[in-house]
Amino acid sequence: MFKAKLxxxxxxxxxxxxxLKYPFAPSDVPPKFRGRIMFDAHKCIGCGGCANVCPxxxxxxxxxxxxxxxxxxxxxxxxxxxxxxxxxxxxxxxTEQFETATPDKSDLTSDMTVWMSSCxxxxxxxxxxxxxxxxxxxxWRGRGPGEANxxxxxxxxxxxxxxxxxxxxxxxxxx
Amino acid sequence: MRQHQQQEFLLDLWTHFPDVLENFQExxxxxxxxxxxREALPAVAKHAVKQLGARFVISVATDMREKDxxxxxxxxxxxxxxxxxxxxxxxxxxxxxKISSITPEVPAADWTERESRDLLGVVPVGHPDxxxxxxxxxxxxxxxxxxxxxxxxxxxxSEPGNAPPPKPAPEGTTVVPLGPFxxxxxxxxxxxxxxxxxxxxxxDYRGFYNHRAIEKxxxxxxxxxxxxxxxxxxxxxxxxVHSCAxxxxxxxACGIETPxxxxxxxSLLLELERxxxxxxxxxxxxxxxxxDTVLMQAWRIREPVMWLMERVTGNRKHYxxxxxxxxxxxxDEAAADDIRRVLAKVEVEAKALTDAAVIDTTLMARLKNVxxxxxxxxxxxxxxxxxxxxxxxxxxxxxDHPYAAYKELGVQIQVQDGCDSxxxxxxxxxxxxxxxxxxRKALDDIPGGPVMAKIDHDLPYGKTGLCSVEAARGEAFxxxxxxxxxxxxxxxxxxxTFQNLQAVACMIEGEQLADVPISIGSYDPCFSxxxxxxxxxxxxxxxxxxxxxxxxxxxxRKNAANPHYSCHSERPTARRRxxxxxxxxxxxxxxxxxxxxxLPPM
Numbered sequence: 001m002f003k004a005k006l007x008x009x010x011x012x013x014x015x016x017x018x019x020l021k022y023p024f025a026p027s028d029v030p031p032k033f034r035g036r037i038m039f040d041a042h043k044c045i046g047c048g049g050c051a052n053v054c055p056x057x058x059x060x061x062x063x064x065x066x067x068x069x070x071x072x073x074x075x076x077x078x079x080x081x082x083x084x085x086x087x088x089x090x091x092x093x094x095t096e097q098f099e100t101a102t103p104d105k106s107d108l109t110s111d112m113t114v115w116m117s118s119c120x121x122x123x124x125x126x127x128x129x130x131x132x133x134x135x136x137x138x139x140w141r142g143r144g145p146g147e148a149n150x151x152x153x154x155x156x157x158x159x160x161x162x163x164x165x166x167x168x169x170x171x172x173x174x175x
Numbered sequence: 176m177r178q179h180q181q182q183e184f185l186l187d188l189w190t191h192f193p194d195v196l197e198n199f200q201e202x203x204x205x206x207x208x209x210x211x212x213r214e215a216l217p218a219v220a221k222h223a224v225k226q227l228g229a230r231f232v233i234s235v236a237t238d239m240r241e242k243d244x245x246x247x248x249x250x251x252x253x254x255x256x257x258x259x260x261x262x263x264x265x266x267x268x269x270x271x272x273k274i275s276s277i278t279p280e281v282p283a284a285d286w287t288e289r290e291s292r293d294l295l296g297v298v299p300v301g302h303p304d305x306x307x308x309x310x311x312x313x314x315x316x317x318x319x320x321x322x323x324x325x326x327x328x329x330x331x332x333s334e335p336g337n338a339p340p341p342k343p344a345p346e347g348t349t350v351v352p353l354g355p356f357x358x359x360x361x362x363x364x365x366x367x368x369x370x371x372x373x374x375x376x377x378x379d380y381r382g383f384y385n386h387r388a389i390e391k392x393x394x395x396x397x398x399x400x401x402x403x404x405x406x407x408x409x410x411x412x413x414x415x416v417h418s419c420a421x422x423x424x425x426x427x428a429c430g431i432e433t434p435x436x437x438x439x440x441x442s443l444l445l446e447l448e449r450x451x452x453x454x455x456x457x458x459x460x461x462x463x464x465x466x467d468t469v470l471m472q473a474w475r476i477r478e479p480v481m482w483l484m485e486r487v488t489g490n491r492k493h494y495x496x497x498x499x500x501x502x503x504x505x506x507d508e509a510a511a512d513d514i515r516r517v518l519a520k521v522e523v524e525a526k527a528l529t530d531a532a533v534i535d536t537t538l539m540a541r542l543k544n545v546x547x548x549x550x551x552x553x554x555x556x557x558x559x560x561x562x563x564x565x566x567x568x569x570x571x572x573x574x575d576h577p578y579a580a581y582k583e584l585g586v587q588i589q590v591q592d593g594c595d596s597x598x599x600x601x602x603x604x605x606x607x608x609x610x611x612x613x614x615r616k617a618l619d620d621i622p623g624g625p626v627m628a629k630i631d632h633d634l635p636y637g638k639t640g641l642c643s644v645e646a647a648r649g650e651a652f653x654x655x656x657x658x659x660x661x662x663x664x665x666x667x668x669x670x671x672t673f674q675n676l677q678a679v680a681c682m683i684e685g686e687q688l689a690d691v692p693i694s695i696g697s698y699d700p701c702f703s704x705x706x707x708x709x710x711x712x713x714x715x716x717x718x719x720x721x722x723x724x725x726x727x728x729x730x731x732r733k734n735a736a737n738p739h740y741s742c743h744s745e746r747p748t749a750r751r752r753x754x755x756x757x758x759x760x761x762x763x764x765x766x767x768x769x770x771x772x773x774l775p776p777m
Contacts, residue, residue: 007531
């Protein structure tokens with residue numbers, strides 16, 4: 001009994017200080033760390049591979065005819081970085097940022113609009129090596145544009161065919 | 176000891192039931208599939224369990240109306256010594272959804288049959304307990320949400336008054352509620368204990384408050400390669416176990432050959448996960464009995480393992496490492512060195528802690544002869560993991576149904592015959608050091624080569640794959656029936672706690688009230704993993720601020736406010752941007768992709 005308590009006391013005393021100074025000192029992340037997702041609209045070709053593989057559906061793709069709009073609802077993101085893995089152009093990647101707490105979920109929503117020309121896209125579409133990752137339903141994740149599932153329910157929300165992109169971006173800028 | 180060799184038990188089944196067993200086949204190695212008429216189920220199940228020593232694993236009911244016009248019910252048994260699974264499948268016509276219950280013969284099938292009744296409406300005739308198990312108290316009576324006509328996000332009307340009646344307390348006893356928010360582990364579960372003075376004479380369990388429509392999502396919305404990431408979120412501790420079990424079940428079903436290096440990496444991560452889980456449990460056990468030194472020290476020792484996982488996989492807990500056909504990232508030499516270095520430190524410290532703990536008479540007094548589960552009961556209730564091994568039942572999925580690289584690594588099963596909480600503690604301590612040995616061996620033996628198989632064909636429909644993976648808490652079992660829409664037709668999973676929780680009633684009977692928390696704690700329960708099936712939640716009448724209707728209304732309004740969570744609402748018109756969201760460049764010129772940039776090669 002006494003021996004056990006002595007051993008426990010030694011164990012406790014020999015540990016020393018184990019807490020970190022964070023948040024008063026920065027906390028480094030390891031090299032492979034998967035943090036908040038970042039994307040580059042200049043690189044994106046609008047193939048939608050990221051939206052197709054995203055397990056929690058935080059990447060949603062909308063076909064608006066001339067343009068494709070890809071929205072990142074990062075409050076849902078599980079940091080798996082599958083989008084980075086399948087992206088043929090490296091247009092989306094995980095950063096080292098992990099402090100993403102916010103009182104407003106919409107802070108974590110961002111989107112990009114990519115202009116799609118009608119035929120130049122062909123041959124550049126996302127094609128995965130892996131048969132089960134193939135983007136078999138184009139332009140709307142899981143299904144064709146605006147197509148409900150067999151229960152008559154849309155996967156996330158009904159697709160909306162948007163006003164021209166010019167107006168759409170202005171609306172963003174006002175805020 | 177049972178004398179049956181590999182084929183003998185089959186021969187025995189043949190000779191006893193020559194007329195009923197049809198269509199015997201071995202689609203996947205060591206997984207036998209037999210079709211039998213539904214009337215014959217109890218007799219065959221009884222014979223398999225009582226005479227041949229099979230262990231009941233789980234039953235799976237599947238709505239096959241789209242394909243074959245009827246329902247299928249499969250009962251899965253494990254022959255651990257013969258290293259085989261036996262699936263007994265019966266077809267049930269859609270207009271007469273009844274099967275004869277096997278629970279009177281095989282008590283381990285209690286919950287799974289009630290679950291099939293709740294979720295698919297397959298009625299087990301002769302089941303001793305006709306109360307609702309899974310569905311919420313106010314769920315409509317005739318709706319079975321796992322049937323394929325219901326969508327995963329359908330909201331059903333509230334129909335109060337469908338709550339299962341509580342089990343009546345025996346004469347002269349007092350009812351002590353423990354829950355509905357289980358106070359020790361901060362998870363939702365409700366035990367009603369029937370007390371005679373200080374002694375427990377019976378109990379009643381109501382749980383499943385925290386359902387997530389994971390199985391439903393798996394067979395209606397997600398695709399093959401998305402499920403591993405949802406599966407790893409089933410549990411906050413053993414995520415790798417579930418994603419690994421799912422991937423291996425699909426690989427088995429569809430005949431995908433995983434490269435050896437990927438198998439080693441899976442084993443490596445699984446063992447590292449077991450190490451931090453067992454250290455976590457040692458700390459929790461100390462916490463439950465009020466010995467917080469153990470908690471603090473155990474969790475201090477555990478933390479470097481968590482950092483190590485972050486270093487190796489990119490995330491502290493959700494490793495996201497598994498895909499069908501292999502793993503997503505390799506473990507390089509630098510990472511291997513880190514693992515060796517951290518493990519050396521953890522081994523020394525864990526040894527110091529457990530050396531002190533195993534001779535501590537305070538601990539012994541609180542754990543010895545507490546929560547006794549006899550070997551006979553452990554076998555009858557088909558408990559798994561350290562609970563079984565603490566009761567002298569020598570089962571371990573790593574040895575009995577080898578997966579990943581365990582055949583090559585060679586696992587030593589740790590068995591104790593104390594049958595009490597102390598024996599379970601010792602099993603976990605020994606397994607901790609066994610896991611450290613396995614990680615080192617895996618690092619030394621790991622072969623080179625690719626980590627992902629090449630999959631260039633669509634996965635076929637109608638193949639069955641089974642996989643059991645030894646989690647820290649016991650055997651996690653996954654069943655996959657492959658489908659044709661790039662997703663499984665049916666995905667069924669059983670967390671180890673689902674089986675172990677059924678043994679609690681037997682374990683705490685005759686205990687003092689003060690020993691109940693550690694008895695329940697000693698099988699390392701993970702309530703939230705067990706609860707994975709349906710949506711909706713109920714208020715628990717504890718603090719009457721809201722009625723259940725009001726709460727539900729509130730949560731619906733909240734969903735409606737956020738369009739992404741609800742399929743019925745409109746898109747919001749304005750969206751606020753904060754400083755750290757990447758600002759889009761203004762529309763025009765630069766922003767438009769150049770027309771010539773992505774011309775296909777001529």
